[in-house]
């Protein structure tokens with residue numbers, strides 16, 4: 001899962017939005033950890049379950065890692081100034097995006113992680129022209 005995150009990190013440039021769907025423990029944070037390490041971040045990557053968001057200054061801009069599992073109401077996101085996080089030049093990786101429906105930006109790529117015995121399965125869906133370009137590059 002970390003290697004998969006690293007692969008995406010190598011083809012995504014500039015800003016964008018990636019939704020990470022999947023049940024508890026499917027590997028979403030692990031994927032983000034691989035992504036961040038591939039982008040040169042060497043510290044610990046904690047799950048932002050209680051803080052909702054953890055931001056990382058990378059060499060080519062800011063990356064925001066959201067986990068909206070504990071979000072009570074999408075309106076809470078308005079209070080934290082969610083629009084500023086989803087501006088065009090930001091890279092946003094979002095776990096449990098369905099909990100923020102209506103309040104967060106649209107995805108370029110939607111990933112769905114699922115259990116496959118003790119292993120995992122990942123399905124990839126391009127959700128915008130930018131997302132399609134990224135997926136084509138990976139192929």
Ligand SMILES: Nc1ncnc2c1ncn2[C@@H]1O[C@H](COP(=O)(O)OP(=O)(O)OP(=O)(O)O)[C@@H](O)[C@H]1O
Nearest residue numbers: 001023024025026027028029030031047118119120
């Ligand atoms: N491909 C994989 N095969 C086996 N185990 C994996 C795989 N990917 C991740 N895991 C393990 O699954 C566990 C849960 O991973 P992780 O915290 O990334 O899940 P999550 O989807 O972010 O969960 P949550 O919804 O609670 O935030 C970790 O112990 C991780 O090491």
Ligand SMILES: [Mg+2]
Nearest residue numbers: 028029047095
């Ligand atoms: Mg997680």
